[in-house]
Structure formats: C-alpha cells, structure tokens
Amino acid sequence: MNSRANPNDLAPFGEDYGPTLMGVYAPTASEHVLKDLPLLKGRIPADLNGVYLRAGPNARYAPNGRYHPFDGDGMVHAAQFDKGTLTYRNRWVQTDGWKEEDQAGKSTFYGIRETLKDRPDKRLKDTANTDLVAHAGKALALWYMSGDAYEIDPVTLQTLGKSQAIRESGGRISAHAKVDEITEDLMFFDYGNEAPYMHYGVVGADGKLKHYVPIDLPGPRLPHDMAVTEHYSILHDLPLFHEEEALKLGRHKVAFYPDVPTRFGVMPRLGASDSIRWFDFTPCFVYHVVNSWEDGDWVVMVGCRYMPALDAQGQIDPVRTARDVAELVMHARLWVWRMNMATGATKEHVLDPDRNVEFPTFNSRLTGRRTRFGYLVDHSEKKTLQWYGIRKYNLDTGESLGSWSDDPQNSWYSEPWFAAADNPQSEDHGYIISFQWNEALSRETLDIFDARDPSAGPVAQVQIPHRIPLGFHACWMAADRMKAAA
Numbered sequence: 256m257n258s259r260a261n262p263n264d265l266a267p268f269g270e271d272y273g274p275t276l277m278g279v280y281a282p283t284a285s286e287h288v289l290k291d292l293p294l295l296k297g298r299i300p301a302d303l304n305g306v307y308l309r310a311g312p313n314a315r316y317a318p319n320g321r322y323h324p325f326d327g328d329g330m331v332h333a334a335q336f337d338k339g340t341l342t343y344r345n346r347w348v349q350t351d352g353w354k355e356e357d358q359a360g361k362s363t364f365y366g367i368r369e370t371l372k373d374r375p376d377k378r379l380k381d382t383a384n385t386d387l388v389a390h391a392g393k394a395l396a397l398w399y400m401s402g403d404a405y406e407i408d409p410v411t412l413q414t415l416g417k418s419q420a421i422r423e424s425g426g427r428i429s430a431h432a433k434v435d436e437i438t439e440d441l442m443f444f445d446y447g448n449e450a451p452y453m454h455y456g457v458v459g460a461d462g463k464l465k466h467y468v469p470i471d472l473p474g475p476r477l478p479h480d481m482a483v484t485e486h487y488s489i490l491h492d493l494p495l496f497h498e499e500e501a502l503k504l505g506r507h508k509v510a511f512y513p514d515v516p517t518r519f520g521v522m523p524r525l526g527a528s529d530s531i532r533w534f535d536f537t538p539c540f541v542y543h544v545v546n547s548w549e550d551g552d553w554v555v556m557v558g559c560r561y562m563p564a565l566d567a568q569g570q571i572d573p574v575r576t577a578r579d580v581a582e583l584v585m586h587a588r589l590w591v592w593r594m595n596m597a598t599g600a601t602k603e604h605v606l607d608p609d610r611n612v613e614f615p616t617f618n619s620r621l622t623g624r625r626t627r628f629g630y631l632v633d634h635s636e637k638k639t640l641q642w643y644g645i646r647k648y649n650l651d652t653g654e655s656l657g658s659w660s661d662d663p664q665n666s667w668y669s670e671p672w673f674a675a676a677d678n679p680q681s682e683d684h685g686y687i688i689s690f691q692w693n694e695a696l697s698r699e700t701l702d703i704f705d706a707r708d709p710s711a712g713p714v715a716q717v718q719i720p721h722r723i724p725l726g727f728h729a730c731w732m733a734a735d736r737m738k739a740a741a
Contacts, residue, residue, distance in 0.1 A: 268317035275639060276322045279667055279694060282313040282724050283330075289343040289720070295700065297715035300686060301339040302677040303703070304734040306409050307688045308333045308394050309669050311726020312384045313347065316362040319369065319377075324583065324640065324725075326366035328353055329384035329396055329405075331412050332690065332723050334701050336674075337734075341717055343701070346412035348396045348405050352380035367507050377505075386430035389619075389732040390441045391462045399479065401427040401445040409732050420464040426454050430728070431480040431543070433488075436620050436736070440465075442488050442524065448475040448502070455490060457524060468528045470520070475502065477509065479540075482547035482556050483524070484623045489547055489556055490531070492518040495540045495580055509581050511563065513538050513571040521554055521594055534594040534601050538571070539563060540580055542587070545615040545650065548625040552597040557606070557629065557650050559613045560590035585634045587613045589653060606653030611636055612646060614670045618682050619731065626650060628683045630671050630706070633658065640725045642668040645687060647709050657710030661702075665695040669723070672731040673706055683707050686714075688731070690723050699723050 266272070267281045274280070312327025329348035334341060347353060356363050363378075370377035381402035388395045394407040395418060404418035421428045421443075432443035439460030446453045452475055456467035476496045482489040494515035501508035517539050522531040544558040564575040564586070579586065589612055593602040612631040629650045632642035644660030645668060660666050668689045675685040687704040699719040705711065 268314075270317065272318050272322040275324050276314060276318070279692060279722070280324065280640070280725055282315070282327060283345070283721065285721075286346050287344065287721070290340070292341060292343060292720075293718045295716045295718050296713055297703075299336065299339045299341050299715050299717070300676070300703065303336045303674055303686050304338065304677060305674060305737065306333055306335040306732050307672055307674065307729060308387045308389075308407075308409060308732070309690065309726050309729035310348075310384055310387045310396060311724060312382065313724055315347070315353070316356055316360075319362050319365050321366060321368040323367045325382075325384070325399065326380070327382060327384055329382045329398075330724070331387065331394070331396065331407060332726070333409070333412055334688065335410060341701070343719060344412050345723070348383045348407065349414040350381055350383050350403070350405060352382065370505065370507070384727065386432075386728040387730045388432050388434060388441070389730045389736065390434050390458070391439065391460060392737055394730065394732065395432070397428060397430040397432065399430040401429040401447060404428045409737060418458075418462075420458040420462055423464045424454070424456055424467045426456075426467070429478070433481060433483040433622060434619070435483060435485075435623050440524065442481070442483050444470070444478065444481050444490055446476060446478055448497075452476055453478070453490065455488065455522070466525050468526075470528060470531060479542050480544045480558070482544045482558070484547050484549045484554060486524060486549065487521050487554055488524055489554065490520040490522070491541060492520065492533070493540050494538045495577060509577050511538075511540070511571070511573040511576040511580070513563065513573050517541070519556065519592060519594065521596065532596070532599075534599070536592055536601060536603050540576075543613060543615055545589075545629045545631075546617050546622065546626050548623060550625070552595050554594045554596060556592045556594075558590060558592070559587040559615060559631070560605070562586045562588055583639050584636075585611060585613055586636070587611055587634065589629075589631070589648060606650070607648070607655070610646070610655070612648075614642065614728070616670065616672045616729075617650075618673050618675060618685070620675060621682065626682065628656070628706075630673055630687050630709075632668055632671065633660065633663075640667075642670075644668070645671050645689060645704065645709055647683075647687075647706070657708055659704065659709050659712055661691065662693055662695060665693050667692040667694065667725060668702075669726055670729040672729050674731045675733065681707075690719070692722055692725075697722075
C-alpha cells in the first residue's frame with residue numbers, strides 16, 4: 256500500500272515499517288506558512304533577526320522494505336525573525352529523487368537497510384535530509400553519504416536548484432561542509448567507494464569553485480564531519496567503515512576496527528593533495544565537531560567522541576560499537592584533540608567524562624577561531640534521537656555553564672543554534688533557538704533562550720499548531736548575511 260503520510264496515525268502508511276516511522280518519528284504531510292502564533296511565554300526579542308533552519312527526514316510515500324531515519328525525504332522547518340515578529344515555514348527539498356517519486360506517486364527508491372546506492376535494481380535516494388549550511392545568501396541542503404548540494408531560498412524555502420560549484424567539481428559534497436563567515440569560503444569534502452576515496456574542495460564567497468583535490472585513503476571510508484581553522488582544514492579517517500564482504504554483495508553493513516587508529520588529516524585551506532599531514536589518535540568514531548582553531552603551533556579540535564562499547568574485560572566490543580552507531584544509539588563525550596604542526600606531537604583528553612552530549616553548535620561567526628562557548632544537547636541513552644535538554648559548555652575547561660529541559664522524560668528538542676544579537680557585546684551575547692516537542696502535552700513549541708544563561712529557561716516560547724517530526728541538523732543565517740548576498 257502506497258499513500259501519503261497522515262501525521263495523526265501511529266503507523267502513517269497503514270503498515271508497520273519499524274518504530275522510527277511511528278509516533279514522534281512519523282512524518283507530516285503538509286507544508287505551512289504561519290504567522291501570529293501564540294506566545295506561551297515572554298516575547299520575541301527585537302534584536303534577534305535572521306532565520307533558523309532545521310533539516311530532517313520526512314517520508315512522503317510508504318518505503319520499499321525496512322525504514323531507517325536516514326531514508327526520509329528532506330524537509331526544512333524554519334523560523335524567520337524580523338524585528339520582534341516570527342514566521343514559521345516548512346517545505347520539502349525537491350531533490351531529483353523527490354521529483355521522480357512525485358511523478359510516480361509512490362516510492363521508487365530503497366532505504367539504507369536494503370541496499371547500497373550503486374545497486375541499479377535497488378537505488379538509494381539522495382534525500383538532502385541531513386544538514387543545512389548557510390553560504391552566499393542561500394542555504395545548502397546536504398546528504399551524509401555525499402550527494403548534490405541543493406540550494407534553498409532561506410526565506411521561502413523554495414528549492415532553487417543544484418549548486419553550480421559542486422556540479423563543476425565533477426564530484427559530490429557530504430553533509431557538514433564548513434563556512435568561514437569572515438571570508439565566506441565554504442570548505443567541503445566528499446567520499447565514495449572508488450579510489451582515491453575522498454576529495455576536498457573550497458567554494459568562494461562568489462559561489463564559484465576555487466579549489467578541488469583528491470585525498471588518498473587506504474580504502475572506502477565513512478567519515479561524517481570535518482573541521483576548519485583560519486588557515487587549515489581537518490579531514491577524518493575513522494576506524495568505522497564498510498564490512499568488506501557485505502560491500503562486495505552490494506549491502507550496507509558497517510564494522511568497527513579497534514586495531515585501526517583514528518586519523519585526522521590537516522592541510523592548508525588551499526593546499527595540494529600531498530600537503531596533508533595525518534595524526535593518529537585512539538580508535539573511535541566521530542559524528543560531530545564543535546569547532547577548531549589554531550593555538551601557536553597546535554591545531555585544536557573540540558568535538559563529540561563516540562565512546563566505543565566495552566566488553567566484560569574492558570576491551571572494545573567492535574560488534575556492539577558498530578551496531579550502536581548504525582542504530583543511532585549515542586554514547587558520546589565532549590573531547591579535545593590537539594595536533595602540533597611543528598613537532599607532529601598529539602594530545603587528546605575528555606572535557607566532560609560524565610554527560611552524553613552531542614549535536615554541538617557555537618557562535619558560527621567565529622568558525623575556525625577560538626571559541627569559549629559551545630551549545631549541545633543532552634542525549635538520551637535509550638531513545639533514538641531524543642534530545643531532552645540543552646546545555647552550554649566552557650570549551651576550555653569542560654565546565655557545564657547551565658542547562659535546561661522542560662521535561663527530561665518527554666522533551667524532544669531539535670539541534671539548538673546560537674544566533675548573535677544585533678550589535679553583540681560578547682561571544683555569547685545572543686540566543687539559543689530550538690524546536691521542542693513535549694510528548695506528555697502533545698505540544699510543539701519554538702523555544703528561545705538567552706545564551707548567556709540558558710538555565711533561566713526560555714525568554715520566549717511560541718506554540719506551533721502541529722508536531723514537527725524529529726530531525727537532524729540546523730543552521731542560523733543572520734539578517735545581515737542574507738542582505739549581503741541579495
């Protein structure tokens with residue numbers, strides 16, 4: 256049975272396709288433009304101007320086979336702020352796959368549990384559902400397995416087409432490209448199953464491709480993020496990648512290799528392929544980086560280290576580690592890695608050994624420069640994609656500087672983003688913005704916190720009249736960046 260999703264149904268397509276297509280995970284069938292929404296608390300700050308955009312999966316038709324959250328069609332949910340007013344919008348990213356299925360009136364692709372994208376009989380769809388990056392006045396909707404860069408109008412959310420710069424590279428782009436908001440350079444990577452297995456590129460402020468080089472890896476890898484500093488880019492080679500026999504059969508199965516080190520490659524922003532220097536660290540997976548910067552001869556990267564599962568003897572359990580990563584069971588700790596460009600020395604240590612925190616953000620105007628503050632979610636150990644609270648950190652010491660949750664048992668937040676106030680007086684002078692679904696109250700809100708003191712609770716809370724399906728990553732585009740590119 257193939258039909259449009261009904262967000263009020265427990266199983267929206269009339270059949271059980273797994274728990275992550277039901278209840279709080281179920282998609283919405285409608286696109287909206289909503290204004291004059293009711294305020295439950297406070298008022299919209301007048302010095303908050305720009306747009307908060309959040310991506311996520313939103314299956315449009317019943318899946319072919321088993322469903323994973325990575326499979327859903329990309330949908331953007333946005334909150335636009337303008338001098339104390341708020342407009343909410345949501346809209347599908349109209350990818351090539353979305354258009355094909357729109358014509359067919361049913362799913363014509365398969366999900367990650369069923370196939371790899373190089374199977375001609377069971378194609379995997381580039382959903383552009385993973386990440387949003389603000390660059391050159393547009394939002395780019397990106398996919399975690401390296402796909403096209405779909406340009407989105409940040410106000411109307413209309414899909415404008417594919418990035419010409421990425422098309423000119425002859426390659427693809429993965430989620431988690433980085434934008435230096437001082438120079439407006441966009442740094443990106445892509446990866447695949449054929450040698451050299453990775454490429455790295457730079458798109459300039461004018462939207463044109465200015466650099467693109469191959470990066471040789473030992474074999475097919477599954478990197479998820481990268482980092483940048485003022486002068487360098489940092490690429491990841493991690494010991495979680497395809498299980499070789501499954502890959503030969505066209506199946507997607509990941510394995511963790513505890514005898515393989517985690518490697519971070521540091522290269523100049525416009526460096527040649529052979530300029531990259533690799534630094535070895537203890538084996539782990541890294542979903543998301545907070546920020547990175549230079550400290551004398553050291554390159555410093557702060558991120559969320561996925562803690563490998565251990566067996567009864569305290570050794571890494573590779574099977575359970577791979578399964579947890581694949582099923583989005585999160586066990587992460589705030590971590591710092593340091594790489595000395597003069598001596599080759601490395602250092603790493605945990606910043607907070609106790610809390611499971613992930614989906615980090617920070618003041619993106621300082622991308623690649625030293626930042627003192629980070630904003631992360633408190634991540635459930637038991638429920639997939641449940642982020643029950645928002646927490647502010649000192650990135651130097653790992654000290655928690657305040658947190659908030661309406662209801663730790665029932666709150667489901669979106670990735671929070673820092674939005675600088677107009678004419679900010681400090682790094683943390685601004686707001687933290689996040690959607691929140693309260694399962695006990697069956698209530699969706701947009702929560703706005705004073706970033707200097709999130710523990711005081713929202714300074715404004717706006718009610719959204721429908722549930723926003725759980726999602727992945729967000730971004731903030733300030734009004735001045737939108738105008739500069741207009």
